[in-house]
Amino acid sequence: MDDLLIARSLFGTTMAFHIIFATIGVGLPMMILAAELLYQKTKDVDYVVMAKRWTKTFAVLLGVGIPTGTIAGVQLSLLWPGFMEVIGRVMPLPFQIEIYAFFIEALFMSIYVYAAERIAPWMRITSLILVALGALGSAVLITNVHAFQGTPTGFRYENGQFLDIDPWAAFFNPSFFVTAIHVALSAYVVGAFVVGSVAAFKMMRNEYGSRIYKFHQKALMISLVLGGIFAFLTAINGHESAQYLHEYQPEKLAAAEGLFETQSHAPLAIGGFTDRETESVKWGIEVPWALSFLAGNSFDTVVVGLNDFPEELWPPLFIHTLFNVMVGIGSLLILISIAGIIWRKLLKKDRFPKFFLWILVLAGPMAVAAIEAGWIFACTGRQPWVIYRILSTAESATTATNLGILFILFIAVYVILGIAVVFVLLYFFRKNKEMDDIKRAEEKYVRLFSSNS
């Protein structure tokens, strides 16, 4: 592998690892907040126990999310110094403001966990809201840098010089809102379905109708309702993201759909693989005219194909598959939550069939897979540019060589952390059973939150 390829793989691996913890780190506080609010409303201690157990999980995940995020932030400068030089000059605001979001999250997270029993309930809820806002804010702001990479604005670029810099115009670049909303909504989807996975699994492991079974059933219903709503909103907003691609990065949309010829009434290809030789999508299902409609809300919309661009500026063709994985999982998650809610609330059945519980267990990992696919699609689909039509990835990379050994070391550390975090979570919840927490909570929760075993 040449050094550029290693740099790309190394950074991509860092991000792919960080995003698991980061996304759950945005989604889980939303779920904790929902549980706390339900507790205040119903006074059912099960909800406060959920809040406590999810908070512990969150605290453990932070132990990996924060250092890997720190790696991501510093690695940007180490591997892509040319890129960060431009960002520092033109687009410093999101990173700068993100720091304040991190501080808010870190300060109030410690307060929520380590001072839970010393502060008033309203202050607990306020701390939690600030944690959730801090996490959301950091996600939205970092995504803004990514949005800028796709739709750079706020400067004039002439002869390699950046002139007339307006950092606020760069901040409010055209795709900021669409992209940020998509990332925020999809993180809530992940938060909800990850919790749902665990709940569904525990329902299979515990006797039907037992106290613990009911506890997990309540958790599952929160996750189906919230997950369903957010999955639906994600899809609507994802549709808008695709329209932005049509407008601002047409070659990315063309590669995502495997479209080679520019045409109106363009077909939508679902599944299959893009074949360079025959310039078509093989083994996919074609929905006639649908792509034109999706891109511009009318069948007459002309969608630009890859052949209008020189081949060296094409994104890799495999992003078609990544796009399909994301959209496919998104659609599936909507169906799963609708099915679950109808079964429970409309048909009033109080027991899910076993195969459906298994589907729910898979829904969490699937949501994470959608996030991974979506991000790799978005970043790899931008190639060969790091800032669209301004700065190429190759130009921005470090001049250092022999990156291979660093790549191996970072992967080793990610493997260690990945195994350790799963092990620690399993250990903690094996030692600290649901019933222990429920008992603690019923005794007017003396030291529920800071209890450790």
Place this chain on the structure above:
Amino acid sequence: MADALIAITVLWGFVFIYAVMATMDFGAGFWSMIYFNREKTRATNIANRYLSPTWEVTNTFIVALVVAVYSLFPTAAYTFGTILLIPGSIILLLLALRSAFLVFSNIAIEYKKPLTYISGIAGILIPGLLISVLPITHGAYIDYTNGTANLNLQKLFTSPNEYAFIGFAITSTLFLSSLLLADYSKASHEMEAYNVYMRDGRILGPISLVMAFLIMFTLKKEVPWIYDNMMDDLPLLLFSITFFFIAGIGLYFPSFFQKGVSGMPRLSVIAVTIQYLIASYVYGKAHLPYIIYPNITIESAFTDPNSFRAVFITYIIGFAILFPGFFYFWRLFMNDKKYLRQKS
């Protein structure tokens, strides 16, 4: 003041704040490892009580620091990115292990010991590597080939100056954190832990002073331009040493305020912090106008004026919003008797 000078002052302020906080943080992790088996003194408990709520906040400062470098001095960020690839990556790897295992050690109680050892050892290596950025900016270890900068690791790690910096970073980390933990133990009424940390402080204070002299001594030989500039401020340097001796009074003398207690750790913490503040001001001033000697100066690396203005405004607003949060945090964890004097 010129904008670039304001910017470097802000950056220096971040470096200073991070240096003090990181010192306490990594030091506390180390002490929590050293006293792991001495349950009776509760020295480990004290270190953990300080560490658990604060490490995340401290970590955020390192991110703030990196962001400040590239948003204020993007050209310097380019060179830093290139030359710091190896040391920076090693720091990141150690930091990842240290933070993760620190959190895990508080959750997986049965495996606390090995987890504490990993995070304690990884943590104490980090200050030594972090401080190496300073000698690297002095320029002597950077080779330029076809206009691109490269760090010469062999030259770096055969230089006595580098080792003086590393030694200083590690001893002063241990020194300052033992003072802080002594103060924290006293506020928590844990007198056995207090005596342990005071003893450590008494030993480490003189050692870190020696290390500081070693830095000056090696600088004189290897980087005369910085040394000469620093000597122009000799009165300030001497003034800073006075504070070191005030810290000594806090360590070795009986308390003026409380009968029967030896030492006034809070006085020492404050005096040492002031001493570092003055000394690092002198060092920073001597370093100017270079960020990386001799090619990158604060003027040549400075960002676009529009961006600077926008960033500066966010600093002011951000600080105004965060300040009450920091204050509340301090009250809950540094100044709340119920938290400090809890039993388990």
